[in-house]
Amino acid sequence: MQKILLAGYFRSKKVRLIVGWTGLSIAGIFFLWGILGFLSFIPSMLDVFGVLWMRIPAGITVFGLLMAAIGFWEFDED
Template sequence: MAVHRPLPLRRMFGFAGAGIAAFFLAWAVVGLVPGIPSLLDVFGMPGIRVPAAITIGGLLTAAVGFHEF
């Protein structure tokens, strides 16, 4: 049986989605350092759902891009 390889465009979407999620993860970790604005400083408590939604969208995009990889 032949091995199914994802399309290069789909793989690119996977890396892009993982990059988006990694960016917000890195920002959350680096934001713990004093002097660097955290996600809460920039978006506030009510607005924290904006980066959360972008991160979840990136993770879903990565899941679609890396499906059957």
């Protein structure tokens, strides 16, 4: 089987933790924005993006959650 490029680098626990916390913070920022916008403390995502463009923050949030899932995933030791 062909080795995945940079596989050894991403098996490093430090790198995975950085990726995981970065992804979690990206998702957390949009989560807080949604709650604070709903409570009218800041402009809501609907005010900023509109209904049609709500897929932008949704996509960024899903990307952050996927980064967190990959970063916090425990690899099986070979």
